[in-house]
Amino acid sequence: MNARNIVLIGFMGTGKSTVAHELAQRFGWKRVDLDASIEEAEKATIPQLFADKGEPYFRRAETEALRRELEGVEGRVVATGGGAVLAEENRAIMTANGLVVALTADEETIVRRVKDDPNRPLLQGDLRERVRTLLGQRKHAYDFAHVRIDTSDKTVERIADEIAAHLAR
Numbered sequence: 249m250n251a252r253n254i255v256l257i258g259f260m261g262t263g264k265s266t267v268a269h270e271l272a273q274r275f276g277w278k279r280v281d282l283d284a285s286i287e288e289a290e291k292a293t294i295p296q297l298f299a300d301k302g303e304p305y306f307r308r309a310e311t312e313a314l315r316r317e318l319e320g321v322e323g324r325v326v327a328t329g330g331g332a333v334l335a336e337e338n339r340a341i342m343t344a345n346g347l348v349v350a351l352t353a354d355e356e357t358i359v360r361r362v363k364d365d366p367n368r369p370l371l372q373g374d375l376r377e378r379v380r381t382l383l384g385q386r387k388h389a390y391d392f393a394h395v396r397i398d399t400s401d402k403t404v405e406r407i408a409d410e411i412a413a414h415l416a417r
């Protein structure tokens with residue numbers, strides 16, 4: 249296996265956190281969820297950070313977490329948050345330190361997967377409308393990935409199989 253680390257990117261609800269868990273188990277690698285890393289470092293939940301400190305503060309904490317979790321290490325599967333790709337600085341950290349895998353899903357699938365979880369500050373209000381608007385704004389945000397995998401109608405195991413096949417190449 250060539251890649252030092254695997255970095256999962258993609259819109260909210262594409263399954264980054266879930267697939268990272270499966271991949272880390274398979275490879276015996278360490279799973280890192282960037283949101284969890286931020287929550288631990290900041291001693292606050294993601295919704296609290298957005299509400300109390302604002303999104304720009306969260307984004308700075310996100311960049312710090314990416315550096316902390318990816319630079320100079322190997323054997324990690326890092327699940328990023330859906331907006332971690334928006335800063336060029338973050339994209340550079342990801343591509344320099346691992347195989348970047350973009351997970352995608354159609355709008356229906358995303359809405360279905362995120363609808364019972366109230367912990368995504370950017371999806372407050374009319375859920376379908378918010379997902380549609382953000383998906384439009386982020387249409388090309390994940391294009392820099394080395395690999396792109398559609399997760400709609402696929403099991404977590406199948407998605408992990410596909411990523412593992414790319415690693416073996």
Ligand SMILES: Nc1ncnc2c1ncn2[C@@H]1O[C@H](COP(=O)(O)OP(=O)(O)O)[C@@H](O)[C@H]1O
Pocket residue numbers: 258259260261262263264265266267327361362399402403404407
């Ligand atoms: N391939 C899949 N098939 C069915 N449900 C999935 C799949 N991947 C993720 N889920 C479910 O969708 C929800 C969101 O997944 P999560 O891993 O938190 O996404 P992300 O980290 O990309 O926002 C969770 O409830 C998870 O169990």
Ligand SMILES: O=C(O)C1=C[C@@H](OP(=O)(O)O)[C@@H](O)[C@H](O)C1
Pocket residue numbers: 258259260261264265283294328329330331332367368369370
């Ligand atoms: O898309 C985004 O900007 C965000 C995605 C979330 O992570 P998930 O993609 O794991 O839901 C989390 O980082 C935060 O709520 C912001």
Ligand SMILES: [Mg+2]
Pocket residue numbers: 264265283327328329
């Ligand atoms: Mg996640």
